[in-house]
Amino acid sequence: MSETRKITVTVNGTRYEETVPVRVTLADFIRHQLGLTGTHLGCEHGVCGACTILLDGHSARSCLMLAVQADGHEILTVEGIAPNADTLHPLQEAFRDNHGLQCGFCTPGILTTLIELLRDNPDPTEQEVRIGISGNLCRCTGYQNIVIAALDAAKRLQKSPVPAPRGSAERIPA
């Protein structure tokens, strides 16, 4: 049996106290132990960006962290973006309306990446969006609608701002 540790993490505003094997990645912990399977695993070595989450408000690849390293930290996954079960976040609405999902596999990583990007830069240029999502691979190869959706989301958010998702603010852990 491999070595384990007890950790406390806050994911999408919910506090979890869990025991984890020390070698388990944060991505597997989120999916298998917390059951939050919205975070997708594509390459599992830091290239595809599908597993992007926000850690204390900063985007990070959850396959490149150990779950033990998240002890005491706050995480936002794709499940935490919508304000409630019946309402989509404007970013998600923009993706639906502009057909920015396509097959949907890369979407969770792109949405979390864009939550950070639009927080820091509410009115990005197309070039800034393209650079911002350059670490997210879409194998449908149709970045066009993703970029359109991101720019549309920026407009929607400027017109009618919504509260930031829980766990998306920049935070210095205690």
Added chain:
Amino acid sequence: MKPPPFSYHDPRTVADAVSLLGSLENAKLLAGGQSLMPMLNMRFVLPDHIIDLNRVEGLSYIRANGALEIGAMTRQREIEFSDAVRERSPLMHEAIRQVGHRQTRNRGTLGGSLCHLDPAAELVTLAAAFDAKVTVAGKSGTRSIDFASFPVAYMTPAIEPDELVTGATFPCWPKGHGYAFIEFSRRHGDFAIVSAAVLIEEDSSGKVTRASVTLGGMGPAPVRAREVEKALIGEVIEEKRMREICESLRKCEAIEDIHAPASYRQQLATVLPRRALLKAHERIAEGKRA
């Protein structure tokens, strides 16, 4: 793909980390994890112990004195958004934005990049360009290593198995100097096939008085183009003369890999420094006009 089994240690002080490093067999230091974690996931490395530096106090800082002193665990994001770096070391500011992606800069660290010593890494090229000094801590205290003697072989830094890097010092160039960091890669955020870092100073008549020209991605370690640096002294930077001077860089040894043959890298070695020199010169002129 999952990391192999290991024991996990998360020391809080440099002294504890050094002592663990000295006492544990087959231990690996974990910094930002942007290189070690993929290697663990793919089981290219099989350590018995992981010593996580993320909770060690006092390794994350950017201090601007005569030079920029940067802690080993300073995230690349912090370098990117540091006012001190932008003002005192615009070359570093320009280069850091070309390191990977936002998601990797949020985790990746200065020390991790220097120790991993990827030949194409921007921070490694910068350390050569600035003649940085790397500070390492070991059992018998700390010592400083000139970056010129830091790489000893492909991805192998000159640090002992029981030492760890605690930071690096990057000398600052005087206000009004010229700079440019230009790299060629197939897509934004990819490793550079070749990169060029240029720093210059000019006198009032526009003649170069001091130059640093560095090529990354050519071989196992960044190459300082000393001959070109010498040839630039007293020259006024303009296209034709730079083309002549930089042509000599075609003779640089270059690696050949899946991304490009050696001859392609050698071609880039003549082109990128020239473009960087012209841009650096233009920036000095812009600064004078402002």
